[in-house]
Amino acid sequence: DAGVIQSPRHEVTEMGQEVTLRCKPISGHDYLFWYRQTMMRGLELLIYFNNNVPIDDSGMPEDRFSAKMPNASFSTLKIQPSEPRDSAVYFCASSLGSLAYEQYFGPGTRLTVT
Amino acid sequence: GNSVTQMEGPVTLSEEAFLTINCTYTATGYPSLFWYVQYPGEGLQLLLKATKADDKGSNKGFEATYRKETTSFHLEKGSVQVSDSAVYFCAHKKDGQNFVFGPGTRLSVLP
Numbered sequence: 001d002a003g004v005i006q007s008p009r010h011e012v013t014e015m016g017q018e019v020t021l022r023c024k025p026i027s028g029h030d031y032l033f034w035y036r037q038t039m040m041r042g043l044e045l046l047i048y049f050n051n052n053v054p055i056d057d058s059g060m061p062e063d064r065f066s067a068k069m070p071n072a073s074f075s076t077l078k079i080q081p082s083e084p085r086d087s088a089v090y091f092c093a094s095s096l097g098s099l100a101y102e103q104y105f106g107p108g109t110r111l112t113v114t
Numbered sequence: 115g116n117s118v119t120q121m122e123g124p125v126t127l128s129e130e131a132f133l134t135i136n137c138t139y140t141a142t143g144y145p146s147l148f149w150y151v152q153y154p155g156e157g158l159q160l161l162l163k164a165t166k167a168d169d170k171g172s173n174k175g176f177e178a179t180y181r182k183e184t185t186s187f188h189l190e191k192g193s194v195q196v197s198d199s200a201v202y203f204c205a206h207k208k209d210g211q212n213f214v215f216g217p218g219t220r221l222s223v224l225p
């Protein structure tokens with residue numbers, strides 16, 4: 001299996017622009033997670049899906065952030081409009097079942113907003 | 115609430131030194147405990163786990179023992195290598211709930 005795939009790996013954009021991050025989970029996994037990692041705040045869970053349905057989005061910073069999962073093999077995290085404080089590494093992870101002992105992380109997308 | 119506390123880094127060691135990274139957790143009941151490792155430029159990956167009290171997880175020379183009396187899960191390795199340089203995350207999880215990750219501890223091993 002190719003593992004969790006994220007694109008792009010790096011994104012540099014100007015403040016105010018829309019940014020879309022993409023994730024393809026491992027085939028057959030029914031949970032998908034979006035995390036944000038910064039030096040100041042560490043690893044933060046933004047939102048997670050079960051069977052394509054958002055279950056908990058309490059970690060989403062504000063209305064500028066939105067996430068969708070239109071099918072079992074694809075999810076997006078969108079920031080509109082982007083701000084410099086959104087600069088971080090965004091990770092997607094997937095797992096199988098609520099009893100899963102392991103989350104499989106993608107390589108991350110490094111976002112820089114200037 | 116649920117939380118994980120780790121020793122602050124960065125930790126810098128010489129090759130072949132002994133490593134300990136402390137981890138304590140706060141949770142109701144008895145969660146499963148984990149150490150994840152993040153190598154430079156990569157996502158987190160599971161290093162080892164323990165699912166009940168007194169269990170010892172081990173992998174790649176690393177070990178950690180689930181101590182419920184002290185709510186701890188300290189990571190140890192007898193002889194570190196340069197290739198062990200990474201960020202290490204302690205985490206816990208209860209059935210049906212999400213992982214709770216610690217802040218991470220950066221380890222640098224010098225040749």
